[in-house]
Amino acid sequence: MSDAEKSLRATDARNVYRQEFTVTRSQREGLNGHPGKVYWLTGLSGAGKSTLANALEIELHLQGKKTYLLDGDNIRGGLNKDLSFTEADRIENIRRVAEVAKLMLDAGLIVITAFISPFRLERRMARDLIGAPDFLEIYVNTPLSICERRDPKGLYRRARNGEIENLTGIGSPYEEPDNPYAIFDGSGKVMVNAAAKELANVSFGATSSIVAAREQTPFATDTSQANRDRKIS
Numbered sequence: 001m002s003d004a005e006k007s008l009r010a011t012d013a014r015n016v017y018r019q020e021f022t023v024t025r026s027q028r029e030g031l032n033g034h035p036g037k038v039y040w041l042t043g044l045s046g047a048g049k050s051t052l053a054n055a056l057e058i059e060l061h062l063q064g065k066k067t068y069l070l071d072g073d074n075i076r077g078g079l080n081k082d083l084s085f086t087e088a089d090r091i092e093n094i095r096r097v098a099e100v101a102k103l104m105l106d107a108g109l110i111v112i113t114a115f116i117s118p119f120r121l122e123r124r125m126a127r128d129l130i131g132a133p134d135f136l137e138i139y140v141n142t143p144l145s146i147c148e149r150r151d152p153k154g155l156y157r158r159a160r161n162g163e164i165e166n167l168t169g170i171g172s173p174y175e176e177p178d179n180p181y182a183i184f185d186g187s188g189k190v191m192v193n194a195a196a197k198e199l200a201n202v203s204f205g206a207t208s209s210i211v212a213a214r215e216q217t218p219f220a221t222d223t224s225q226a227n228r229d230r231k232i233s
Helices: 003-014 025-032 049-062 072-076 087-106 120-130 144-150 155-160 192-203 225-229
Strands: 037-042 067-071 110-114 135-141 182-185
Touching (some): 025 087, 067 072, 067 087, 087 120
Parallel strands (some): 037 135, 067 110, 135 182
16 A cells, blocks of 8 residues: 555545444344354364354254354455455555454444454454454464474475464464463364353353363463463353
């Protein structure tokens, strides 16, 4: 974007005034029969984010909840097709996704996002934009060695051959979440459908046998005492 375009955009923004409407988010949620939430799945390429996101949406749908799943590759094929994989464009990619998720949240929907979102700063930006109470950060924790062995899209092979720059984990860092709502072991030790069901139940205040048996189940490892106290997996 040229300096002139940036200046015009900044000028236009000063002439924009928020319009308030009558129907509120809480009224939309009342019609839906449940509150809105944003599940923000983060992790390396090949970690299993889309797999877990899909299983979580299926579980929520079976429970009669209204959902929508925003997936990284799908968004980059449309809304964000003009963005590259530089650090600046990755941040803009996440900013746009967070704005879309915020709109869907205002519609009373449960939004599931599956994006590498490698930088803590961009995830914090998304959380601040969406609102911390509605933002559930889920870290799909899969070792790079396993992701590289899976390599479902051939990205790691191409990165190792010098064909791709800035691939997270190879040419660009991944910053692990400091204090996620939940950590999912994506190495294959845990059944994805069971994990999705637990996540759906616990995040809406229910209990499950999986949660009760958590001490013996390698589903997740909390990063804070607060998470352990409230038995979030």
